[in-house]
Amino acid sequence: MAEPRVIVEARGVTKWFGATTALDAVDCVVGPGVVHGLLGPNGAGKTTLLSALFGLILPDEGTLRLFGRSRGEAGPSWLDGVAGFVETPRFYPYLTGRRNLAVLAGLDGGDAAELIDEALERTGLAGAGRRKVRGYSLGMRQRLGLAAAMLRRPRLLILDEPANGMDPAGIRDLRTALRRLARDGVTVILSSHDMAQVEEICDSVTVLSRGQVAFAGRLDVMRTDAPDAVWRLRTSDDAAAAELSRSCAGVKAASHDDGGLVVHAAQDRLDDYVLRLGRDGVAVRGLELDTTPLEALFFQLTGEPRPGGQLPVSQLPRTKEVR
Amino acid sequence: MIARIRGMIARLRRRGRHRTRAAALAAGMITLLALSVSGCGSTGLTAPSLQTSLSRTFANLYVLQQAEQGNPKPSAASLDSHASCQKGGTLDIPQDGSGVWLCQITYLVAGPGYPVIAKYNVDVQTDGCYAADGDGPASVNGSPTITGPHYAQLINPLSLIDGCFDTT
Amino acid sequence: MTLAAGPWPTFAERAVPRSRSGVLVVWRLELAKLLGLWRVRALALMCLAGPFVIVAGLNLQSATPGDTAFGQWVHTSGFAIPMVILGFGGQWLLPVGTAVVAGDIFSAEDHFGTWKTILTRSRSRGELFAGKFAAALTFATAGLVLLVITDLLAGLLAGTQPVVGLGGQLVPAGQAIVLVLASWASVLPPVLAFTALAIFTSVVSRNSVIGIGIPVVLTLVFQVVTLIALPAWGQQVLLSTPFQAWHGFWEQPAFVGPFCWGLVTCAAWFGICSAGAWLVFRRRTIGGAA
Numbered sequence: 001m002a003e004p005r006v007i008v009e010a011r012g013v014t015k016w017f018g019a020t021t022a023l024d025a026v027d028c029v030v031g032p033g034v035v036h037g038l039l040g041p042n043g044a045g046k047t048t049l050l051s052a053l054f055g056l057i058l059p060d061e062g063t064l065r066l067f068g069r070s071r072g073e074a075g076p077s078w079l080d081g082v083a084g085f086v087e088t089p090r091f092y093p094y095l096t097g098r099r100n101l102a103v104l105a106g107l108d109g110g111d112a113a114e115l116i117d118e119a120l121e122r123t124g125l126a127g128a129g130r131r132k133v134r135g136y137s138l139g140m141r142q143r144l145g146l147a148a149a150m151l152r153r154p155r156l157l158i159l160d161e162p163a164n165g166m167d168p169a170g171i172r173d174l175r176t177a178l179r180r181l182a183r184d185g186v187t188v189i190l191s192s193h194d195m196a197q198v199e200e201i202c203d204s205v206t207v208l209s210r211g212q213v214a215f216a217g218r219l220d221v222m223r224t225d226a227p228d229a230v231w232r233l234r235t236s237d238d239a240a241a242a243e244l245s246r247s248c249a250g251v252k253a254a255s256h257d258d259g260g261l262v263v264h265a266a267q268d269r270l271d272d273y274v275l276r277l278g279r280d281g282v283a284v285r286g287l288e289l290d291t292t293p294l295e296a297l298f299f300q301l302t303g304e305p306r307p308g309g310q311l312p313v314s315q316l317p318r319t320k321e322v323r
Numbered sequence: 324m325i326a327r328i329r330g331m332i333a334r335l336r337r338r339g340r341h342r343t344r345a346a347a348l349a350a351g352m353i354t355l356l357a358l359s360v361s362g363c364g365s366t367g368l369t370a371p372s373l374q375t376s377l378s379r380t381f382a383n384l385y386v387l388q389q390a391e392q393g394n395p396k397p398s399a400a401s402l403d404s405h406a407s408c409q410k411g412g413t414l415d416i417p418q419d420g421s422g423v424w425l426c427q428i429t430y431l432v433a434g435p436g437y438p439v440i441a442k443y444n445v446d447v448q449t450d451g452c453y454a455a456d457g458d459g460p461a462s463v464n465g466s467p468t469i470t471g472p473h474y475a476q477l478i479n480p481l482s483l484i485d486g487c488f489d490t491t
Numbered sequence: 492m493t494l495a496a497g498p499w500p501t502f503a504e505r506a507v508p509r510s511r512s513g514v515l516v517v518w519r520l521e522l523a524k525l526l527g528l529w530r531v532r533a534l535a536l537m538c539l540a541g542p543f544v545i546v547a548g549l550n551l552q553s554a555t556p557g558d559t560a561f562g563q564w565v566h567t568s569g570f571a572i573p574m575v576i577l578g579f580g581g582q583w584l585l586p587v588g589t590a591v592v593a594g595d596i597f598s599a600e601d602h603f604g605t606w607k608t609i610l611t612r613s614r615s616r617g618e619l620f621a622g623k624f625a626a627a628l629t630f631a632t633a634g635l636v637l638l639v640i641t642d643l644l645a646g647l648l649a650g651t652q653p654v655v656g657l658g659g660q661l662v663p664a665g666q667a668i669v670l671v672l673a674s675w676a677s678v679l680p681p682v683l684a685f686t687a688l689a690i691f692t693s694v695v696s697r698n699s700v701i702g703i704g705i706p707v708v709l710t711l712v713f714q715v716v717t718l719i720a721l722p723a724w725g726q727q728v729l730l731s732t733p734f735q736a737w738h739g740f741w742e743q744p745a746f747v748g749p750f751c752w753g754l755v756t757c758a759a760w761f762g763i764c765s766a767g768a769w770l771v772f773r774r775r776t777i778g779g780a781a
Contacts, residue, residue: 017776047778054611056777076513076615085611086778090604106520107612115500122494146494152612153500177494184498367723376658376742383659383743420720449717449726450735451749452560452657478563485560486657487738490723491748 006068007032007156007187008053013062015048022048023059024211030189030204035182037198038191040208041302046191049208050160051086053189054079066156084158084189088165089145093134097125097144100133104148112151119147138165146174157181159190163197175201195298207301214301219294226293227300231270234260234286241282248273262290366420367490368447370408373424376488377445377455378406381428384480391480393472397432404430408445421449439463443484451490457482513614517622518629525592525630534588538637542645546572550649560657560738569649570667573642574674574741580638581678581734586685586710588634593627593689594703597772601697606777620772624690624765631686632679639675643668658743674737677750680757681733684764688730691764694772727752730760 008030015023023045030036038046051057052064055071055078063070071078091100098116105112120129123143128136136144142165149157157178163171178188178201192198198205205222207215215222233253235241238261245253245261250269253261265273274284291299382399390396405428410418412425424445429438442458457464457479464481471477525531549565549572556562559578564571600606609619651664662670685706693702713731726732733753739746 051607051776051778054607056607056610058774058776076613076618078615079611080613083611086607090608092603092605103520103524104608104612107516107609107614109516109613118500122496122499124493148608150499155501173493173495177499180495181499184501186499186501366720366726379743380657380659384655387655387659387661421718449720450732450738452735452738454558478567480655480659483557483563484659485563486659487560487742489739489746489748490726491752 005031007066008036008189009063009065009068010049010053011063013049013052013059013064015052015057015059021211023052025062026208026211026213028206028213028216030187032187033182033185034204035178035188035190035202037202037205038189038208039193039195039198039205039298040191041193043210044208044302045211046193046208047086047160048211050084050158050189050191053158054082054084054086056086081153081155082158083149083152083154083156084160085145085149086158086160088138089141089148091133091141091144094132096130096132097136097147098129100144101129101148101151105151108152112153115151115153116147119150122150123147139167139170142166143170155186157186157188159188161192162190163192163194171197195295196292199292199294207298209302215297222294222297226297228264228266228269228296229289229293230291230296231263231265232256232260232286232288232290233263233284235277236283236285237281240280241277244276244280244282245273248276260286264296366449368420368449368451370410370418370424372451372488372490373408373426373445373447373453374406376486377408377426377443377453377484378404378428380484380486381406381441381481382430384484385430387480388469391471391477392469402430402432404428421447423447424453426455441481450487452485452487455484455486457484513618514621514625517614517619518625521596521623521626522629525596525626528592530591531630534591534634535637538634539641542572542576542638542642543648545576546645546649560741561654564655567650568652568654568667569646570651570654570662570664570671572646572649573639573671574654576638576642577674577678577737581681582714582731583710585635585678585682585734586731587707589627589631589682589686590689590703590706590710592630593686594693594706595699596623596627597690597693597768598697598699598702602699610777616773620769624687624768627686627690628683631682635675635679635682639672642675643671646671656743657738657741660743662741670740673740677737677740677753678734680754680761681730684730684733684757684760687761687764687768691768694768727756730756733757 006029008028010026010028013023013026013028014021026045026049028038028049038049040046048057052059053066066074066078066082069078074080091097092103095103098120101116101119102113105116117126120126123146125140125143125147128140133141133144142162146159146162149159162174166174178190182188182203190198190202199219202219204218205215206213228250233241238255238259241261242253242255245251245263248269251263251265251273253263256262263270263273274287277284379399382402382404385402385404386396386399406426407429408424408426410416410420410422410424424447426443426445428441428443430441431437432439439460441460441463443455443464444458445453445455447453459465464479467479467482468476469479553566555565556575559575561571561574561578565575600609610616614622653661653663654667656662656670688709689702689706692705693699696702696705710731713729717726717729717731732749733756736750736753739749
């Protein structure tokens with residue numbers, strides 16, 4: 001069987017729920033061995049799109065193909081090689097974790113049952129496997145969901161906010177595992193509302209806003225288009241610092257509601273600005289990165305209001321601009 | 324704007340699908356009703372059907388009663404039993420449907436060969452089953468028990484008659 | 492070990508062979524889940540022990556159940572006992588007993604939120620629907636068979652004297668056994684139709700309380716409506732009527748008209764409810780919108 005060049009192909013997918021448009025002509029194409037992020041604020045349509053990939057929601061318009069086959073063509077084997085979960089994974093609370101996996105392995109057929117021990121160990125649930133799921137925390141349920149996905153020997157892994165409820169160590173572990181999976185040729189699609197998480201792990205993204213695709217493409221391409229990073233600056237004289245920024249090219253500063261300044265600038269421009277502040281007798285008491293360039297682009301694309309002070313979208317400096 | 328038009332068209336198409344589905348279910352229900360028609364309007368609980376069933380059942384049970392009492396058994400046919408029933412005891416109301424019917428069963432007793440009339444209050448249910456409560460004469464159906472050989476007390480089969488007839 | 496330790500098990504290049512029919516797989520899993528439910532076990536216990544308890548209770552007193560066919564003969568012949576139980580059971584126990592399982596088998600997944608878990612495996616919606624439906628039907632049939640066997644045994648233990656049929660005829664033991672089995676078998680179609688009805692309400696309402704409650708309420712409604720003097724076709728439409736069709740078997744001459752029409756009624760209820768449940772389920776949205 002020839003390896004299809006495109007693993008996931010969604011074209012013009014549209015879904016209404018009554019008067020609300022959840023997805024509006026969404027296109028999404030993902031190739032093999034890629035970690036693809038599905039970004040968007042809550043309510044943007046991420047879960048709807050992932051549900052449509054799983055066949056839980058049937059789109060009103062558009063086509064969806066997994067491994068080159070549509071749901072109608074493939075029949076019951078449509079989800080062969082596809083695994084993952086949508087929203088928090090749910091299990092039978094009156095059964096133990098192990099028993100739940102056994103039920104799911106039974107549905108899959110084949111030799112899925114042999115993987116249960118390995119799956120429980122790898123997700124750190126070996127001890128909890130014999131406890132009823134009703135006693136599991138959110139993080140444990142997420143990990144059981146991953147274990148259930150592992151049973152299906154996936155070639156395509158679809159995860160809805162997988163880092164939800166996990167501690168930082170778990171998130172790091174997850175990141176490494178997903179990157180390794182991608183290296184082995186498995187395609188991963190994960191959704192998140194947090195660009196910072198996605199930046200570190202994904203190769204490409206689709207950004208959804210109010211059911212429409214705001215951006216789709218590779219992250220490195222996205223970076224060249226991104227506005228400047230956003231920094232939080234605390235100085236000995238905020239007013240003077242703000243005044244000074246107006247004469248610096250490529251630097252925009254505004255006061256923050258909680259005190260200090262919000263500065264939009266590229267790294268090199270920021271360095272110049274800080275040196276100028278020092279020369280003009282303004283001491284820098286604190287400087288930290290608040291929003292990466294990609295995060296800033298994300299907020300732009302989705303029109304999300306950012307916490308604290310911010311400049312209107314039209315006034316944000318772009319790296320390509322020259323003053 | 325264009326999205327809204329596309330939305331309206333798709334919603335109309337979906338409503339069309341729903342209408343087809345609803346129409347199919349309605350057609351199914353109508354078929355169900357039509358198939359179940361087995362005598363439009365009438366309940367199937369008429370005097371002739373009750374009379375036929377009651378007289379036949381009475382004859383069989385009379386034979387059983389005689390056998391239990393140790394008397395010679397007549398044949399059911401020789402009894403030539405006929406029932407005559409009236410709903411509510413009068414012909415002034417429609418003789419159709421469930422409720423209390425008063426029945427008189429005329430039969431020939433073997434030997435002297437003169438007719439005896441046994442009376443019953445019959446409670447007819449809507450499914451065509453009835454319970455006939457004996458109302459005289461006392462020796463036939465008035466008493467709930469009869470005496471068998473060796474003075475054993477047995478249930479009098481003619482005291483309470485359960486039977487059913489076909490209403491379809 | 493952690494997620495990142497070593498490669499994950501990945502899909503083999505060749506497709507995983509489907510060794511068994513998907514519906515059979517789901518059917519077996521659902522039956523296993525059913526057997527673990529306490530109410531299924533309670534119902535099984537009732538079917539096993541109930542008839543013997545009833546016989547013991549009847550033996551303790553000389554009075555006889557008056558309002559039902561065969562009631563006056565319970566002390567005379569053991570064969571009257573399964574028929575009295577069928578008379579009462581047909582009105583309440585059988586419809587409610589099957590609704591308790593069938594009214595929950597679909598909506599339990601909604602309750603736990605596990606539809607998205609089992610629908611994202613290698614089983615289509617059709618296979619899951621058919622497997623669960625078959626499991627509910629199996630439970631209803633098995634329960635009925637169990638009840639027949641224990642009823643007949645309890646009756647045989649009570650006594651094998653000939654029983655008086657509904658035509659006044661004396662029915663000897665051999666023929667009585669046949670008629671008892673035939674009468675009980677005749678209520679299988681309405682029991683299956685009730686199962687389909689409970690599944691329909693379960694699928695449409697996505698709620699176990701409604702899924703079980705509506706068939707139970709309908710049982711009550713049928714009992715009330717049947718008392719009204721409806722035309723013959725009106726009586727025939729009610730799903731409670733086929734439960735009484737066995738009366739004709741015990742008459743002399745026996746008649747099967749109500750049984751045959753009852754089959755039509757059951758087939759129509761079964762067909763409409765099954766089709767309705769499937770139409771609602773096949774394109775339903777699972778989970779809320781994002």
